[in-house]
Amino acid sequence: MTVRASLHLDPARVVAPVSRRTFGSFVEHMGRCVYGGLYEPSHPSAGTDGFREDVLSLVREMGVSLVRYPGGNFVSGYRWEDGIGPVESRPVRRDLAWHSLETNEVGIGEFMRWADKAGVEVMYALNLGTRGVQEALDVHEYLNQPEGTHLAGLRGGKPYGVKLFCLGNEMDGPWQIGHKTAHEYGRLAAETARALRAAEPGLELVACGSSGSTMPTFGAWESEVLSLAWDSVDYISAHAYYEPLDGDLASFLASAVDMDHFVTSVTATADSVAARLKSKKRINISFDEWNVWYLSRHQNAPTPTAWEIAPRVIEDTYNVTDAVVVGSLLISLLRHSDRVTAACQAQLVNVIAPIRAESSGPAWRQTTFHPFALTSRLATGEVLDVKITSPTYATTRYGDVPVLDAVATHEPGSLTVFAVNRSQDEPAEVTFSVGAFAGPAGLAEAWLLTDTDLTATNTQDNPDRVVPQPLEAVSVDGDTVRVTLPPVSWAAIRLTT
Template sequence: MTSTTAKMVVDKDHRIGEIDRRIYGSFIEHLGRAVYGGIYEPNHPHANESGFRTDVMELVKQLNVPIVRYPGGNFVSGYNWEDGVGPREQRSRRLELAWRTIETNQVGTNEFVDWARAVNSEVMMAVNLGTRGIDDARNLVEYCNHPQGSYWSDLRIAHGYQQPHRIKTWCLGNEMDGPWQIGHQTAEEYGRLAVEAAKVMKWVDPTIELVSCGSSNSSMPTFPQWEATSLEHTYDAVDYISLHQYYGNRSDDTPSYLAKSLDMDQFIRTVIATCDFVKAKKRSKKTLYLSFDEWNVWYHSNEADQQLEPWSVAPPQLEDVYNFEDALLVGSMLITLLKHADRVKIACMAQLVNVIAPIMTENGGRAWKQTIFYPYLHASLYGRGVSLQPIIASPKYDCAEFTDVPYLEATAVYNEAQEELTVFAVNRHLEEPLLLECDVRNFENYRVVEHLVLEHDDLKAVNTADEERVKPHADGTAELTEGIVHASLPQASWNVIRLRKG
């Protein structure tokens, strides 16, 4: 077997930007079994006194998820948040139109805040700008964040929550550019509504941050004009604009599939350019940041979802069973987010449990890690600090959808406080290992402490409750000699090379 060589230079002074810990966020929507049967199952053997599954909580804690977006998603555009607070026995069952199910409202705002705190996370709350609007948005902020002495804050106290939730980050609706969205709007309509909602929400609590809706994906016919038009109204009132993107391998073209992160990179660059165009047009000194608050692989479950009967409670919707090649693309997508750490400050893998998720469960039974769990875990644990700008020279390939695709997709993160350097690398070559030569001479007295590898000889291998076929090992070959890290990256592999001073 022959090998191909790629070269990389990493310098601690060549910085992209500080990595906001919220870049490793996730998402829980009232959809399928994400909530009921996922995080919440009061009759489960591992349920705590609040009804939350502790086996799922432990897996979420392993991932060290800093923020979780809630409660949607398409769900939020038809959601009356008042249905989910107060005594459970008095809560209404509702027709949930976005996903055509019955919502029991047994989990709502307060319960989700409790769950998030129990897994050491924060809540990123979305408000309904579909069927509702300005008044309900300000009321929800008051309910969650105002200390006391007003109608909604006193109602929260009456519900058993004396202290305010202090939710910092809020989404102004969800995918309002999409015709599928309840309350779909034009960019002009959305911009006007969002800026007025933003105004009163910040009047209630001036400390909150707001996310304006961007395009639902880069293929929308209104992209990027949606951003340009809506930001004409919201630019001065918000802190972030959202991006959403999912990928799939429907044509079973793995070389093209593994190159999809190049499309993600171009999407980010286009949104940044559009934000900066509005900044220039407004002659503003303010820089707008990005919230990539839905991203993942999503395509495996599409046919099964079409066969579901409507109006059931927590059916198995969007339950993609991920394979090994999905994990490789997820790794490349994480690298892409890190490459834009100067502007992408929030990102949410969609979603967290059961619904297009790294964690799967059985109702009444086991919980396990999908293949995509591991790149997410490694990035969250070791991708904290400063994102560096490496110089990379890699051989390339052409495929049906892309040209000049580098076999090596890589980046580096410097944790100055811990005196650690981590290189994340994907070898896209399906037949040959890639010999990596990484120049780290700028990092004196560092040594390789670990080389984690996720590899498998079957690109379609999956994990189940019975067998974890795809999991990382620590038998990578990386070694440091005279300032150069030499490593063989196996064909089709995710690699994490960790160095530490001393």
């Protein structure tokens, strides 16, 4: 049996321009993300700066636009000044967040130079766990102040010009070093933001929102923090991770339903604060941690007794289903481009990452690399408000959800549709008209990500087991486009108009 669904597309129904910051990633000093991932001086591909060129090439191919750095939980105990000056003089410190040792061989300057090579913008996260206003001012001075001050002199060279700063990380979480109540954090965030704006008025500042929509303080946290810091911040953050709990594949495939609800809930909360304050200002969302993460495998793991440098931590291997879910989460982020104007998939290399790299060995693309890379390349112009007509199916966690989900982007001469079929056993025939777009339609390219084995993965020995394939089941007949999507599949179809 085939599921039948349709899309209504209208070039006049625009959500917002596509934000390039939607295609961000996240680098934390955690596990082998930096050491043994991005950075490995002894690797055959390493440049004179110690960074792996094979990994850098994959980062560019993936289309990453923004990288949040250096954490994450790590940042709440981080002393940024440990990572400047001669490398041989830098101290080795304990990292309490991940029970490991930080050598500080890669510091703020090294990472900024790597980001410049990669062609990515840096979202710098400040330590508001064990530190506060003065540390934020100091690191800003090092990064952005022109010559003439002490810390600018220590930097040497031109300013890095970082514009986007996170005011701490997950401060609502009891696991966080320096965890605070909403009132304590909101006051500190406001004070830090005001000081930073005095130093550089044009900065964009992200206040910590909830670490997840299941947090007991969700909603109340955002309301309290924004009430205290409203005039001083531009964004509120959101974090969400998804996994197939108890083998519930139906709910896992519908993870984007939860992301949609998360975004609309935070948006409503922010707008209610605006109404209460009689403000016309609009707070946007920085969804600066999101991904598939098999968190339940790690939550009850015992704390290591040894303190190691760059231990193997949460190096999840992703399968076909995980990649389809990642593609659907990207659909959700694009759909909310009017309010979600920055987002970071966590993380970039090795740690719950789309890129894997072995020490002295190869780097390869995980299954989740592919929907990100294709969406980053093909999502251009403006996001359209797509009306979807689709049958539903039952899930334990989210109730009845549509079998089909989709979003579209449009610019003169080009229309791209991203779609996912959540059904586990039925193909979906999707029909839509392009009659509202100027000129006849033609198929430019179409890609499909699926497999008869939903557990298939990419490995060091078989790095291309799962790759996007040309989508053959697509036809253009005048103004009508028909696409057939296999069960559990994600697709991207680009048309000329």
